[in-house]
Amino acid sequence: MANSARRGEPLTPGEIYETALRLVDAGGVEALSMRKLATELGVNPMSLYHHVDDKTALIREVARLAVSRLQLPADDGSPWQEQLRVLAGAYRVYAMRHPALMSYIDAHPAVIQADSGMMAVLSRILRAAGVPERDLGHTAEVLIWFVSALVTAEGGGMLGMRTGAVDADRSFEIAVELIVDGLAQGGAFKRP
Amino acid sequence: MANSARRGEPLTPGEIYETALRLVDAGGVEALSMRKLATELGVNPMSLYHHVDDKTALIREVARLAVSRLQLPADDGSPWQEQLRVLAGAYRVYAMRHPALMSYIDAHPAVIQADSGMMAVLSRILRAAGVPERDLGHTAEVLIWFVSALVTAEGGGMLGMRTGAVDADRSFEIAVELIVDGLAQGGAFKRP
DNA sequence: GGTAGTAGCCATACAGTGTATGGCTGGTAG
DNA sequence: CTACCAGCCATACACTGTATGGCTACTACC
Numbered sequence: 001m002a003n004s005a006r007r008g009e010p011l012t013p014g015e016i017y018e019t020a021l022r023l024v025d026a027g028g029v030e031a032l033s034m035r036k037l038a039t040e041l042g043v044n045p046m047s048l049y050h051h052v053d054d055k056t057a058l059i060r061e062v063a064r065l066a067v068s069r070l071q072l073p074a075d076d077g078s079p080w081q082e083q084l085r086v087l088a089g090a091y092r093v094y095a096m097r098h099p100a101l102m103s104y105i106d107a108h109p110a111v112i113q114a115d116s117g118m119m120a121v122l123s124r125i126l127r128a129a130g131v132p133e134r135d136l137g138h139t140a141e142v143l144i145w146f147v148s149a150l151v152t153a154e155g156g157g158m159l160g161m162r163t164g165a166v167d168a169d170r171s172f173e174i175a176v177e178l179i180v181d182g183l184a185q186g187g188a189f190k191r192p
Numbered sequence: 193m194a195n196s197a198r199r200g201e202p203l204t205p206g207e208i209y210e211t212a213l214r215l216v217d218a219g220g221v222e223a224l225s226m227r228k229l230a231t232e233l234g235v236n237p238m239s240l241y242h243h244v245d246d247k248t249a250l251i252r253e254v255a256r257l258a259v260s261r262l263q264l265p266a267d268d269g270s271p272w273q274e275q276l277r278v279l280a281g282a283y284r285v286y287a288m289r290h291p292a293l294m295s296y297i298d299a300h301p302a303v304i305q306a307d308s309g310m311m312a313v314l315s316r317i318l319r320a321a322g323v324p325e326r327d328l329g330h331t332a333e334v335l336i337w338f339v340s341a342l343v344t345a346e347g348g349g350m351l352g353m354r355t356g357a358v359d360a361d362r363s364f365e366i367a368v369e370l371i372v373d374g375l376a377q378g379g380a381f382k383r384p
Numbered sequence: 385g386g387t388a389g390t391a392g393c394c395a396t397a398c399a400g401t402g403t404a405t406g407g408c409t410g411g412t413a414g
Numbered sequence: 415c416t417a418c419c420a421g422c423c424a425t426a427c428a429c430t431g432t433a434t435g436g437c438t439a440c441t442a443c444c
Binding site for chain 2: 391392393394395396
């Protein structure tokens with residue numbers, strides 16, 4: 001394997017994705033260009049294509065890398081209401097770490113086919129909340145989109161842009177409590 | 193005013209925005225380029241700049257045009273639960289007409305500072321639901337993000353991509369009923 | 385009526401993008 | 415020793431947004 005003329009060692013997928021993630025975090029997805037990434041790595045732009053199919057594949061891998069770092073809370077036996085609050089909080093913290101990437105993922109969710117362990121944890125909690133099996137998928141989907149949109153908006157500084165409301169913590173609290181109350185009520189799952 | 197060499201009449205903002213909206217609806221925001229738009233209008237690309245500041249201003253105007261067509265239901269005296277369902281449904285129908293643009297607006301809400309009449313209608317309904325004045329802004333914000341994310345996802349064919357759930361109508365129904373129940377419960381607005 | 389001003393349009397050019405193509409080099413398998 | 419090929423790179427193409435400057439024909443004013 002011939003290594004680079006201007007670098008000591010060959011490129012690794014790891015450093016490519018890490019560096020790309022850094023660029024995205026710093027300037028948004030639109031600030032990530034193959035040329036900038038290459039310069040950052042001290043390498044010719046075309047060299048990247050020996051490790052990555054194309055730019056969309058690169059971003060998908062970067063997204064996967066970020067998602068893999070989502071810290072999911074374990075089942076601690078506490079009531080489902082509390083576990084749901086904790087899960088939402090964890091998702092929020094995670095989103096604040098990569099706001100630009102979150103915004104991209106929201107618009108291109110194909111990048112993550114299976115949401116790592118997120119779906120499993122959420123399903124368990126929803127079952128505990130009494131959501132019937134036939135509505136589990138739909139409900140999980142809805143809740144992920146709800147929370148995802150909200151934390152992405154907050155991370156992108158887009159909260160309060162429509163209404164002037166400014167206290168993000170309060171908005172998030174209201175959001176979570178609305179969901180908890182709605183689930184507890186269970187009216188959405190009544191047999192027709 | 194010298195009119196075009198290759199067109200009979202001067203460009204109008206109207207036809208520019210209409211055509212741009214058509215392009216966006218057809219191929220997404222990324223399919224809208226100044227050159228394509230110009231060709232579509234039978235005009236030189238640079239001619240557009242006499243009517244539009246730059247591309248982001250163009251998109252903002254296109255978004256405004258689309259938003260102005262949102263059909264908001266009037267107060268018909270029915271219970272707030274019902275009015276909220278109708279409002280959500282109207283938003284959904286509207287979003288399905290311009291899915292690509294919705295996705296863009298969700299990621300760049302700065303394009304619409306004041307959501308036309310949407311905020312007013314929503315505020316009225318929330319007041320009727322008993323949401324205290326100090327939480328009105330936050331709650332409205334949260335709900336708009338909730339519903340907006342969901343219908344954008346549906347319009348973009350991104351629903352079911354995370355969980356495999358496929359019945360969009362059912363997902364939407366669950367979403368709305370969760371919100372209605374949550375508001376009715378009112379636990380989110382209890383004094384600390 | 386003549387003239388200055390300008391609205392509208394266009395040609396050219398520049399810096400940037402993703403990536404297809406093909407060639408070089410040096411380590412490794414047979 | 416030879417063939418192969420992983421890794422890297424130089425060049426090139428089509429595309430993007432838009433800065434600059436020039437042309438033309440209409441309007442406003444003297």
